[in-house]
Amino acid sequence: MEFVGGKLLQVGIAIAAFAAVIGLIMLLVDRAPKSTRDKVTVIGFLAPAAILMIVGLVYPAVQTSYLAFTDAKGTPNGVDNFVWMFTQPEAVITLRNTVIWTVLVPLLSTVFGLAYAVFIDKARGERILKALVFMPMAISFVGAGVIWKLVYDFRGAGIEQTGVLNALRVAVGMDPKQFLLDAPENTIFLIIVMVWIQTGFAMVILSAAIKGVPVELVEAARLDGANPWQQFRNVTIPGIRGSLVVVLTTITIATLKVFDIVRTMTAGNFETSVVANEMYTQAFRADEPGRGAALALVLFLLVLPIVVYNARVLRQQREIR
Amino acid sequence: MTATPARDEADKALVGLPLGEKGIHAADEPIMRRVKTKLTSPFATAAALIIAAIWTVPTFGLFVQSFRPAAKQVGPRSDGWWNAFFDGQFTFKNYVDATAAAGSQSPNLSQYLINSTAIVIPVTLFVLVLASMAAYIFAWGNFRGRHAMFIFVFALQIVPLQMALIPLLQLFTQVLQLPAGSYTQLWIAHTIFGLPLGIFLLHNFISEIPGEVIEAARVDGAGHTTIFWRIILPLSVPALASLAIFQFLWVWNDLLVALVFSGGTPDVAPITQRLAEISGTRGARDYLNPAAAFVSIIIPLGVFFALQRYFVRGLLAGGLKG
Numbered sequence: 001m002e003f004v005g006g007k008l009l010q011v012g013i014a015i016a017a018f019a020a021v022i023g024l025i026m027l028l029v030d031r032a033p034k035s036t037r038d039k040v041t042v043i044g045f046l047a048p049a050a051i052l053m054i055v056g057l058v059y060p061a062v063q064t065s066y067l068a069f070t071d072a073k074g075t076p077n078g079v080d081n082f083v084w085m086f087t088q089p090e091a092v093i094t095l096r097n098t099v100i101w102t103v104l105v106p107l108l109s110t111v112f113g114l115a116y117a118v119f120i121d122k123a124r125g126e127r128i129l130k131a132l133v134f135m136p137m138a139i140s141f142v143g144a145g146v147i148w149k150l151v152y153d154f155r156g157a158g159i160e161q162t163g164v165l166n167a168l169r170v171a172v173g174m175d176p177k178q179f180l181l182d183a184p185e186n187t188i189f190l191i192i193v194m195v196w197i198q199t200g201f202a203m204v205i206l207s208a209a210i211k212g213v214p215v216e217l218v219e220a221a222r223l224d225g226a227n228p229w230q231q232f233r234n235v236t237i238p239g240i241r242g243s244l245v246v247v248l249t250t251i252t253i254a255t256l257k258v259f260d261i262v263r264t265m266t267a268g269n270f271e272t273s274v275v276a277n278e279m280y281t282q283a284f285r286a287d288e289p290g291r292g293a294a295l296a297l298v299l300f301l302l303v304l305p306i307v308v309y310n311a312r313v314l315r316q317q318r319e320i321r
Numbered sequence: 322m323t324a325t326p327a328r329d330e331a332d333k334a335l336v337g338l339p340l341g342e343k344g345i346h347a348a349d350e351p352i353m354r355r356v357k358t359k360l361t362s363p364f365a366t367a368a369a370l371i372i373a374a375i376w377t378v379p380t381f382g383l384f385v386q387s388f389r390p391a392a393k394q395v396g397p398r399s400d401g402w403w404n405a406f407f408d409g410q411f412t413f414k415n416y417v418d419a420t421a422a423a424g425s426q427s428p429n430l431s432q433y434l435i436n437s438t439a440i441v442i443p444v445t446l447f448v449l450v451l452a453s454m455a456a457y458i459f460a461w462g463n464f465r466g467r468h469a470m471f472i473f474v475f476a477l478q479i480v481p482l483q484m485a486l487i488p489l490l491q492l493f494t495q496v497l498q499l500p501a502g503s504y505t506q507l508w509i510a511h512t513i514f515g516l517p518l519g520i521f522l523l524h525n526f527i528s529e530i531p532g533e534v535i536e537a538a539r540v541d542g543a544g545h546t547t548i549f550w551r552i553i554l555p556l557s558v559p560a561l562a563s564l565a566i567f568q569f570l571w572v573w574n575d576l577l578v579a580l581v582f583s584g585g586t587p588d589v590a591p592i593t594q595r596l597a598e599i600s601g602t603r604g605a606r607d608y609l610n611p612a613a614a615f616v617s618i619i620i621p622l623g624v625f626f627a628l629q630r631y632f633v634r635g636l637l638a639g640g641l642k643g
Contacts, residue, residue, distance in 0.1 A: 007439045010504055014443045022450060026546045041545040042464050049455040049516050053477060056513030060488035061480050112372060119369035129369065131626065133376045138625035139618050140574030142593045146600050146614040147383045150402075160400040164382060167401050196376065228362075257481050260576050264597055279483045280577075289487065296484040303479040311472045 067293035081294035106251040113202025134200035141260030152179035183271035209243035387611035415612035433592040452519030460528035477517040506582040526560035562631035
């Protein structure tokens with residue numbers, strides 16, 4: 001186990017170096033003269049995170065925005081990459097798939113999550129029932145890929161099926177199906193994997209939000225003669241509106257960036273590619289960094305409205321306080 | 322419309338209550354126990370059980386498969402995992418082969434497990450410390466452009482990782498001359514990508530700490546560093562715990578960052594990368610894939626279930642406010 005020791009040592013050195021840097025910052029902040037102390041504090045506390053984010057996120061984003069207007073050799077070529085994106089059949093399919101993903105995943109995950117949260121609220125064994133649906137959140141996309149490949153597994157007709165779904169199809173007299181190969185519905189089967197992962201997130205947030213709706217309101221509605229559906233529709237839903245928005249936006253952003261599922265299950269073949277995957281393919285596999293960057297930029301623009309909306313909500317909350 | 326006034330009330334309650342109180346007390350205090358809505362009908366129970374089953378069966382199937390002998394998984398005598406309950410053939414050999422067998426062809430997962438651990442622990446620590454420092458200043462510091470900067474950090478969450486990878490890789494290898502095949506690149510990259518969400522989550526929590534507490538400390542002569550380490554951090558433990566779990570899961574389960582920055586050597590590559598390698602190629606060792614997948618899943622799953630409570634609280638701190 002020699003190699004374990006070496007690795008432990010590396011980890012130890014890294015943590016010690018980090019602690020030394022933080023300690024130094026704290027010392028400097030404490031020793032700063034009174035007149036400038038506030039300023040030094042702001043700089044000292046903010047600088048490490050700020051420098052890292054500028055170097056690792058802001059600068060790359062700016063560079064990518066520039067790259068989007070260059071060709072494979074790095075010479076500016078105007079909007080050619082965007083023309084390519086909206087005219088080439090494969091690229092258009094990629095965009096179409098991304099739209100399907102971003103509509104279906106947030107919607108289905110939220111509906112399933114909310115329904116499940118309501119159904120199991122106060123039920124016996126609520127914690128275990130929750131854990132079952134929540135569990136996929138802890139599983140990596142790669143692991144989920146292995147799990148779902150087994151579910152979708154295909155063997156030729158007449159051979160014993162190893163995948164649950166095809167076994168069911170054969171049992172009811174249908175032919176086995178190539179779930180991941182047959183376009184266009186194979187995109188739906190990939191989307192199911194993402195919904196499987198994200199529903200737990202929606203369920204946990206919405207479940208807690210439902211429990212946060214004051215008892216008195218629900219009780220009052222009940223005494224007023226509202227039936228369970230009306231109670232749900234008129235009391236619970238408005239009470240959890242904030243959480244619903246958060247769940248929808250968070251899942252939408254995660255979906256726009258989805259990469260691993262497509263990568264590990266079909267690698268974007270068979271008309272299943274999405275923007276985030278195509279970006280990787282163009283930039284790292286096809287030696288077309290310009291096109292990859294253009295796709296990244298489009299992705300960024302797609303998410304922008306969501307961020308603007310959230311930023312406005314943030315500001316409003318500040319004004320309330 | 323008898324329920325309309327109630328709706329307005331609900332809105333007021335949502336906006337008016339400070340979140341810490343709602344998120345935490347609602348779960349803990351028996352006073353808040355709700356009246357049973359009558360929605361829990363037989364139909365609802367059945368629907369819930371069906372959803373639970375659909376959500377569990379895929380994982381369960383792989384779990385069973387991982388204990389089946391090779392011949393039952395692939396090849397002419399193979400059949401579906403559910404047959405295991407009839408033929409009763411179970412074996413631990415897959416797990417032993419996946420983790421401990423020697424040779425470059427074998428998955429060798431124990432080595433990659435150590436890599437994953439060596440990557441995830443420092444990153445989690447770095448993000449927690451740096452993000453809480455920044456979040457404290459954003460919440461309680463006093464400088465111009467504070468709000469604008471915070472919203473900018475929030476917006477950074479959406480920069481697609483793919484956008485940042487090439488420039489960052491160039492920076493690491495060409496400017497900073499960081500050695501390939503060491504953990505350093507992975508540590509720094511993961512820390513950077515974890516900061517925006519970390520700052521956002523912790524800020525939501527830290528800004529809810531009552532101002533009087535901090536003011537009192539300041540009157541007593543405490544400086545920023547003392548307030549930060551002695552008051553802010555201890556009070557933020559629930560949020561820190563949830564961010565730690567987030568960060569742990571995120572880094573442990575990552576594939577993209579690992580692909581770009583690990584150089585693919587067994588010295589530093591995490592277990593997800595190895596799993597993607599062995600499950601991505603068809604070969605004589607396909608029967609090890611289910612066991613390998615489970616080895617990679619088991620640690621995050623354990624962490625997750627052990628610390629679930631904190632995870633949910635942190636989500637809510639970020640959730641209801643943002």
